[in-house]
Amino acid sequence: MDGRDHPVGRTAYPALVPTLDDLLHAAVAGVGGTERPGQVQMAHAVAEAIDGSGHLLVQAGTGTGKSLAYLVPAVRHAVDTGRPAVVATATLALQAQVVDRDMPRLADAVAPLLGRRPTYCLVKGRRNYLCAHKLHGGFPDDDADALMSVGAVDQQASRLGAEVVRLREWAEVTESGDRDELVPGVSERAWRQVSVSAEECLGSRCPMVAECFVERSREAARDVDVIVTNHSFMAIDAFEGRQMLPEHDVLVIDEGHELVDRVTSTITDELTPGMVRAAARRAGRQADASSTLDEAADLLESVLEPAPEGRLTGIPDSLAMALGRVRDTARAVQSELKPAQGDEPDAARQVARAAVDEVYDNACRVLEERELDVVWVSRDPRRGPVLRVAPMSVAALVREKVFDERTVVLTSATLELGGSFDAVAGTIGLRGDGAPPWRGLDVGSPFDYPQQGIAYVARHLPAPGRDGLATETLDEIEALVRAAGGRTLGLFSSMRAAREATDAMRERFADAQGDIAFLCQGEDQISTLVRQFARDPRTCLFGTLSLWQGVDVPGSSCQLVLIDRIPFPRPDDPLASARSQAIARMGGNGFMAVSATHAALRLAQGAGRLIRRADDRGVVAFLDHRMMTARYAGFLQRSLPPFWPTADREMVLAALRRLDETASPPLPVAEPALRGLAGALAGPVGDTARAADAAAPVPERPVAEAPPPAASSRTAVTHGHAWTAQEDEELRDGTELGLTLDELAESMELPPETVAARLAGLGLEAGRGPTLTFG
Numbered sequence: 001m002d003g004r005d006h007p008v009g010r011t012a013y014p015a016l017v018p019t020l021d022d023l024l025h026a027a028v029a030g031v032g033g034t035e036r037p038g039q040v041q042m043a044h045a046v047a048e049a050i051d052g053s054g055h056l057l058v059q060a061g062t063g064t065g066k067s068l069a070y071l072v073p074a075v076r077h078a079v080d081t082g083r084p085a086v087v088a089t090a091t092l093a094l095q096a097q098v099v100d101r102d103m104p105r106l107a108d109a110v111a112p113l114l115g116r117r118p119t120y121c122l123v124k125g126r127r128n129y130l131c132a133h134k135l136h137g138g139f140p141d142d143d144a145d146a147l148m149s150v151g152a153v154d155q156q157a158s159r160l161g162a163e164v165v166r167l168r169e170w171a172e173v174t175e176s177g178d179r180d181e182l183v184p185g186v187s188e189r190a191w192r193q194v195s196v197s198a199e200e201c202l203g204s205r206c207p208m209v210a211e212c213f214v215e216r217s218r219e220a221a222r223d224v225d226v227i228v229t230n231h232s233f234m235a236i237d238a239f240e241g242r243q244m245l246p247e248h249d250v251l252v253i254d255e256g257h258e259l260v261d262r263v264t265s266t267i268t269d270e271l272t273p274g275m276v277r278a279a280a281r282r283a284g285r286q287a288d289a290s291s292t293l294d295e296a297a298d299l300l301e302s303v304l305e306p307a308p309e310g311r312l313t314g315i316p317d318s319l320a321m322a323l324g325r326v327r328d329t330a331r332a333v334q335s336e337l338k339p340a341q342g343d344e345p346d347a348a349r350q351v352a353r354a355a356v357d358e359v360y361d362n363a364c365r366v367l368e369e370r371e372l373d374v375v376w377v378s379r380d381p382r383r384g385p386v387l388r389v390a391p392m393s394v395a396a397l398v399r400e401k402v403f404d405e406r407t408v409v410l411t412s413a414t415l416e417l418g419g420s421f422d423a424v425a426g427t428i429g430l431r432g433d434g435a436p437p438w439r440g441l442d443v444g445s446p447f448d449y450p451q452q453g454i455a456y457v458a459r460h461l462p463a464p465g466r467d468g469l470a471t472e473t474l475d476e477i478e479a480l481v482r483a484a485g486g487r488t489l490g491l492f493s494s495m496r497a498a499r500e501a502t503d504a505m506r507e508r509f510a511d512a513q514g515d516i517a518f519l520c521q522g523e524d525q526i527s528t529l530v531r532q533f534a535r536d537p538r539t540c541l542f543g544t545l546s547l548w549q550g551v552d553v554p555g556s557s558c559q560l561v562l563i564d565r566i567p568f569p570r571p572d573d574p575l576a577s578a579r580s581q582a583i584a585r586m587g588g589n590g591f592m593a594v595s596a597t598h599a600a601l602r603l604a605q606g607a608g609r610l611i612r613r614a615d616d617r618g619v620v621a622f623l624d625h626r627m628m629t630a631r632y633a634g635f636l637q638r639s640l641p642p643f644w645p646t647a648d649r650e651m652v653l654a655a656l657r658r659l660d661e662t663a664s665p666p667l668p669v670a671e672p673a674l675r676g677l678a679g680a681l682a683g684p685v686g687d688t689a690r691a692a693d694a695a696a697p698v699p700e701r702p703v704a705e706a707p708p709p710a711a712s713s714r715t716a717v718t719h720g721h722a723w724t725a726q727e728d729e730e731l732r733d734g735t736e737l738g739l740t741l742d743e744l745a746e747s748m749e750l751p752p753e754t755v756a757a758r759l760a761g762l763g764l765e766a767g768r769g770p771t772l773t774f775g
């Protein structure tokens with residue numbers, strides 16, 4: 001221990017904070033691994049950043065154990081200062097790993113050193129939780145047909161009806177109300193029957209606020225050391241100043257390569273004639289102007305319907321007129337819907353207001369023609385024409401709102417592109433005049449990539465075209481999959497190509513001995529498909545971009561990763577082309593800054609699916625000769641893990657056959673965990689998920705122990721004092737005896753404000769004096 005004293009007036013507990021090395025050592029031992037130099041280096045760099053050396057961008061290869069490398073300094077900071085740290089992830093898989101596995105084990109391991117068990121909590125947007133009031137009929141039905149059918153025998157057979165019934169059964173038993181706990185999941189339509197948006201929620205006026213899952217999760221987050229959330233929630237909290245997250249001075253953004261896309265989609269708005277009609281319908285009889293809103297929807301439709309898809313470089317007069325009508329009629333409805341002073345909370349009115357506000361805000365935003373906004377029309381097969389508006393760049397916003405007033409640690413296995421952090425730093429506002437101080441650190445990878453993986457470029461194949469996969473490309477896929485004996489993850493640049501390859505392979509392997517099966521994205525939930533792929537080595541999984549982010553299959557089930565073409569943005573992608581043109585106008589290289597950077601990031605992520613553990617072996621096959629021949633090939637290659645490169649087809653086929661013959665059995669596959677407010681209630685069974693990102697490969701991974709119950713017996717920190725369960729008991733006893741705040745504070749030797757904060761957290765009230773009487 002370093003014996004560092006606490007500043008006077010903060011807290012006297014714990015008197016000594018263990019060193020970072022001691023805590024990391026305990027945490028790594030707690031997860032059953034061994035420390036790695038990269039992990040130790042990263043943990044120290046994170047601690048230095050927290051201590052004030054500026055923001056940190058840290059690239060840590062798979063297998064570094066990076067989650068412990070940031071969680072340990074974050075926990076230490078929280079315990080030391082009484083101020084929590086926030087961890088934001090992009091994917092559910094990582095969120096689950098942190099909440100259900102890493103934090104429980106870390107907390108157990110460091111508790112003896114810290115004198116208490118660090119606490120943690122998961123917080124997400126309102127739509128992710130059941131709404132208790134809606135469940136109990138407090139809101140108008142979104143889908144009257146579906147809801148009226150619940151309980152009716154003839155309708156229960158319908159999928160939606162069955163889903164809603166299942167949701168209601170689950171609502172009886174869930175502690176968290178968190179949608180991700182429900183496996184298998186339900187459709188978006190069914191989920192909407194039991195959830196509300198932030199705008200629809202009645203907030204403190206809700207009659208069921210005491211039972212509200214969202215409020216309970218926010219309440220549970222108030223006093224914990226580490227709050228886990230997602231990029232979007234963190235971004236909304238930062239941009240809109242909603243203060244949904246407790247005050248914090250440390251923010252760790254894991255999967256940092258996703259931040260720009262997540263932030264962009266968080267602040268992308270859209271408007272459709274259907275949305276305007278739905279708003280008019282919801283306003284219904286509550287507002288006389290709702291029929292004019294309906295007419296505005298017709299006008300908007302008549303303008304958008306014949307409009308070609310693509311970017312609008314200016315708002316045509318006809319569209320401006322239609323949008324103006326939508327805006328003005330929406331404003332008229334808004335004023336009719338305003339509740340009068342003293343009105344009872346009215347859920348139907350609130351839902352209508354939320355819908356009308358959205359229509360109004362989005363019409364205004366498009367009409368404003370903001371300098372950095374890009375507007376385009378796209379066509380949705382279900383919803384018809386959609387008008388979208390998104391920011392060309394989020395750099396200034398992220399710099400101002402995310403990197404301000406807190407230390408940010410941005411981490412990922414892929415932050416250095418073409419050998420530099422500059423490309424990523426530029427997209428998040430860390431370059432140019434006025435940029436805050438930051439440093440980039442690459443702690444490398446514990447894997448021996450040149451020994452473990454081969455990067456094969458099928459140089460002989462024709463250039464990938466727009467008309468589907470060439471016969472030669474399908475022949476190549478077949479040859480590679482046969483040599484690998486299945487075990488193939490196919491990552492395609494479009495869903496069409498993924499389906500085409502799946503169909504062709506199913507046909508070609510129909511009579512194959514060895515029963516190689518092909519799964520395609522969209523045939524089930526991604527998590528279910530991935531588990532099936534991981535369980536059976538004779539299975540191949542084909543899919544597209546979103547699969548690149550969700551697959552973590554260590555072991556022998558994934559020994560070949562196919563990438564059909566360099567994943568440049570589509571030439572008609574309005575945002576990418578607007579960004580590229582803007583950079584070119586300023587004298588930069590728009591192609592390298594936007595398209596090549598986009599492709600490099602996705603290639604690195606996709607190729608990175610292959611090696612997840614120190615004993616993984618395999619081949620990444622690029623079916624696009626431009627990986628070797630194009631002028632930008634060097635940039636793309638430098639962005640990949642350093643596999644052993646080759647274009648020798650026969651050598652690669654022989655290597656795959658050898659790997660198949662000598663492969664060990666697949667690793668056991670995790671089943672999803674049940675989740676309480678603070679994380680897993682029961683750990684995953686046979687947990688392989690993200691095994692390699694723990695400190696070390698764990699041959700037999702223990703099931704995570706349940707975290708402490710999230711309700712009142714949970715320990716907490718108030719005003720820098722860490723409360724134990726025993727102290728909470730003392731408080732309860734004291735209040736039952738009717739002790740005053742001062743008496744409680746005196747007996748516990750704590751400042752009255754510290755005790756008052758904990759009493760509030762426990763829902764207790766200090767008395768006015770002893771209530772025991774002597775007869």
Ligand code: SF4
Pocket residue numbers: 126130131132133134196200201202203204206207208209211212213214215
């Ligand atoms: S507070 Fe909002 S989310 Fe919670 S139960 Fe009430 S309406 Fe639903």
